[in-house]
Structures are given as C-alpha cells and as structure tokens.
Amino acid sequence: MFATEFEYQRATSVSEAIQLLSNNPGAKILAGGHSLLPMMKLRLTSIPMLIDIGGINELRGISVENNILRIGALTTHAEIAESYDVKDNAGILWETAYGIGDPQVRNRGTIGGNISHADPASDLPTVLKVMDAKFTIQGTGGLMRGGSRVVSADDFFIGPFETDLGENEILTAIEMPVLMANQHAEYAKMAHPATSFAVVGAGVVLTVEDDVCTAARVAVGGFTPVPTRGLTVEQALIGKVLNEENIASATILIHGDLGSDVFGDVFASAEYRQAMAAIELKHAIFHATGLAHHN
Ligand SMILES: Cc1cc2nc3c(=O)[nH]c(=O)nc-3n(C[C@H](O)[C@H](O)[C@H](O)COP(=O)(O)OP(=O)(O)OC[C@H]3O[C@@H](n4cnc5c(N)ncnc54)[C@H](O)[C@@H]3O)c2cc1C
Structure with missing residues (x-):
C-alpha cells in the first residue's frame, strides 16, 4: 500500500x-x-x-565528558553498537543496540526516533530508564522560547506512542552517567522471532559494595504502556548479597509493580508475559552479577 x-x-x-x-x-x-x-x-x-532531519550533523555523534555519555538523537543503532565509547561506558546500551531488529533497521533507525516513537515493544526506553538517562529537547514554545529543556527518562514516557515531546519540539540528545567499576548492568529480552521487538524486556543497573547491593534501578517493558520501574524489587535487592536465593525472592516481586495494564496478543498472552517478567529480570541480574556463568 x-x-x-x-x-x-x-x-x-x-x-x-x-x-x-x-x-x-x-x-x-x-x-x-x-x-x-x-x-x-x-x-x-x-x-x-x-x-x-537526516542531514543535520549537529544531531549526530557520541562523546564522553565528565563521566557523562552523550549521544546525538540522530545516531543510528548501528553506530551505537560499533562505538567503543558506548561499549566501555554503557555496555548495557551497546549490547541492546546490537540486538535491535536486523542490519537494515540498525543502519537506518536512530536512538532519537526510537525514543520519540515510544513503541511499548521497543528496547531502548527500558534500558535508558535504568541508566537514569536525561533527554534534551529543543523547541520554540512559551517560556522555553528558543531554548532547550531536559526531561528524565522516568518522566518522558507517558503512554503507548505518547511522550512528553510537544508538537513543535525536537529531541536533540540523550545523556546518561557512565557506569562505574562497581556497577553491573544488563538487559535481557524475550524477543519476537520475526522482528526482535521485546515481547518481554528487563533491564537492571546494580551498584555493589563489599558484595552487598547498595543501589538498584530495575525496569521491565515490552508489555506495559511504558517501561515499568520495579520499585519493590529494587527495595528488596538493596542491602542484600546478590546470591541466587536473594535474587529469586526479589525478582518475583515484579508482579506487584506491574499494575493491571499489561498487554497480551496472539503471540503471547498478558498472563504469560507477566510470568516471564520475573524470569527475564532474574536472567538479567544473573548475567549482570556473573552468576549466569557459574550456574
Ligand atoms: C522490522 C523492524 C524491526 C524492529 N525491531 C526493533 C527491536 O528489536 N527493538 C527496538 O527497540 N526497535 C525495533 N524497531 C524499531 C526501530 O528501532 C525504529 O527504527 C526506531 O524505533 C525509530 O527510529 P527512526 O529513526 O527510524 O524514526 P522515524 O521512523 O523516522 O520516526 C519515528 C517517530 O519519531 C519521531 N521522531 C524521530 N526523530 C525525532 C526527533 N529527533 N525528535 C522528535 N521526534 C522525532 C518521528 O516524527 C516519528 O513520529 C524495529 C523496526 C522495524 C521496522
């Protein structure tokens, strides 16, 4: 058509x-x-x-300054997957970009387009939420005339295909703190076999000191209107040694964080996706902590 x-x-x-x-x-x-x-x-x-906007070079590029990774909105998934700046400072994003769609999608699709489109099945919203990313938006309207504003990933996604972007605004850049040596991050997804879109995706960033988890950001996506923070899971992980038992009892709590608005379709029912959320989350934490390689 x-x-x-x-x-x-x-x-x-x-x-x-x-x-x-x-x-x-x-x-x-x-x-x-x-x-x-x-x-x-x-x-x-x-x-x-x-x-x-494909010819606007100021919207492209990847840089690291003062422990902040900055990615221009027009940077493609392939450029992110090929960047050592991303690999060394935000490995979770690097790996996720490589798992998006197929080579054609990665060569044309941009990080800014992915976020602005806010498809619930996309991977990057979940990952950028756990990375505590900030989005720079430029527009003309009202008090912000000619200027730019910054919105956190936690506040940007409002609903399916709905964001905080105003009608005359453009997303120009994505920034996130680089991961420190004691931070462990991973994104695990059950991918749709035809497109690689997330049927269920789970992202984690865990801070560990003396074997104890001292901070956690956890989110799941793919089957909820916007990526959902697992606040109860985070609380259950903080203060604990990240062993199999503690990870299993924390990740199961994601069911309580999900609310009632959970999607299903002919490929995977809402109940199935809900059940898979805890499993993908456990999978992500096992990989982030290295447990997956021993068990
Ligand atoms: C076959 C297939 C498989 C895919 N698999 C995956 C997958 O596994 N995981 C995944 O996450 N995604 C997947 N995608 C989506 C892919 O990543 C898209 O290309 C991407 O989400 C959109 O980026 P784009 O640059 O093509 O945006 P466009 O299609 O050009 O734009 C999308 C929307 O965003 C708006 N927009 C774009 N850029 C800006 C900006 N800078 N400021 C304001 N608004 C803007 C546009 O106006 C439009 O409304 C897949 C897509 C296809 C076709």
Whole structure:
C-alpha cells in the first residue's frame, strides 16, 4: 500500500526544523523512517508534511565528558553498537543496540526516533530508564522560547506512542552517567522471532559494595504502556548479597509493580508475559552479577 500524499522538506539545522514544524500544523519529523514510514504506508497515520532531519550533523555523534555519555538523537543503532565509547561506558546500551531488529533497521533507525516513537515493544526506553538517562529537547514554545529543556527518562514516557515531546519540539540528545567499576548492568529480552521487538524486556543497573547491593534501578517493558520501574524489587535487592536465593525472592516481586495494564496478543498472552517478567529480570541480574556463568 502507498502512503497518502504528503509534502517533503529537508531541514539543514535544528532551528530550521523547529520553524518548519511550527509553520506547518500536523507536520512530523523524519529521522530513520523505520517506524514512521511503515505506519504511513499501512495508512495507520496520514501526515501532511515530513521534515527530514537526516542531514543535520549537529544531531549526530557520541562523546564522553565528565563521566557523562552523550549521544546525538540522530545516531543510528548501528553506530551505537560499533562505538567503543558506548561499549566501555554503557555496555548495557551497546549490547541492546546490537540486538535491535536486523542490519537494515540498525543502519537506518536512530536512538532519537526510537525514543520519540515510544513503541511499548521497543528496547531502548527500558534500558535508558535504568541508566537514569536525561533527554534534551529543543523547541520554540512559551517560556522555553528558543531554548532547550531536559526531561528524565522516568518522566518522558507517558503512554503507548505518547511522550512528553510537544508538537513543535525536537529531541536533540540523550545523556546518561557512565557506569562505574562497581556497577553491573544488563538487559535481557524475550524477543519476537520475526522482528526482535521485546515481547518481554528487563533491564537492571546494580551498584555493589563489599558484595552487598547498595543501589538498584530495575525496569521491565515490552508489555506495559511504558517501561515499568520495579520499585519493590529494587527495595528488596538493596542491602542484600546478590546470591541466587536473594535474587529469586526479589525478582518475583515484579508482579506487584506491574499494575493491571499489561498487554497480551496472539503471540503471547498478558498472563504469560507477566510470568516471564520475573524470569527475564532474574536472567538479567544473573548475567549482570556473573552468576549466569557459574550456574
Ligand atoms: C522490522 C523492524 C524491526 C524492529 N525491531 C526493533 C527491536 O528489536 N527493538 C527496538 O527497540 N526497535 C525495533 N524497531 C524499531 C526501530 O528501532 C525504529 O527504527 C526506531 O524505533 C525509530 O527510529 P527512526 O529513526 O527510524 O524514526 P522515524 O521512523 O523516522 O520516526 C519515528 C517517530 O519519531 C519521531 N521522531 C524521530 N526523530 C525525532 C526527533 N529527533 N525528535 C522528535 N521526534 C522525532 C518521528 O516524527 C516519528 O513520529 C524495529 C523496526 C522495524 C521496522
């Protein structure tokens, strides 16, 4: 099927893209096009104008400064999966990027597009939540005229395909603290065999001092409207030695964190995904702590 007719504009700077957005109600940003174009071709959405930001170099790139990893919104999944800056400082993100879709999707899809699209089945929202990432957003509106604002991953995702991004705003960069030597992080997913999208995904970042867990960020996604923090699981892990018994009794508590809005479909029911959440979480912690290699 073909998309309905639309106009196309190529922006050469972030400010030009924002101007085009504000002058053309209903217009949408085009990044890698791997989420937006299929939706247009399936006529799930009809967009009057696409504003292509693919040529804006200021939106690309990966850097590390003052223990903060910064990734431009237009950086592709493949660039993240090939970056030693990401591998050395945020291994969880590096591995996750490599597990997204297939080579075509990784070569075209961008981190900014993935987050802005906010598909509940995406991997990056869950990972960026446990990494305590912050998103820089640029726009023209109201008090923020001409300026930028920063939103945490915890606050950015509002619902399925719904974020804190305003109509005339662009996500420009993603920043996160680099992982320290005593922090262990992992993302485990039960992937859909056709697309690699998360049927159930689980991310963890654990801080360990003298064998005891002193801080934890835990989230699951793929089957809830937005990635869900496992606050009860986090509390159960803190102060404990991360052995098999303590991990098993903490991860089972994720059921209480999930709430009633859990998705299922013909591939995997809501009940099945709920049951798999504790298993994927345990899997992630076993790998993060090295237990998986001994048992
Ligand atoms: C076959 C297939 C398999 C996939 N498998 C996976 C998977 O395993 N895991 C996974 O996480 N994802 C998966 N994806 C999704 C993939 O990662 C998408 O490419 C990505 O989510 C969207 O990025 P994009 O750059 O293509 O965005 P686009 O399609 O260009 O845009 C998506 C949406 O975000 C908006 N947008 C884009 N960039 C910005 C910006 N900088 N600021 C504001 N708004 C913006 C657009 O207006 C649009 O609404 C898959 C996709 C396909 C087609």
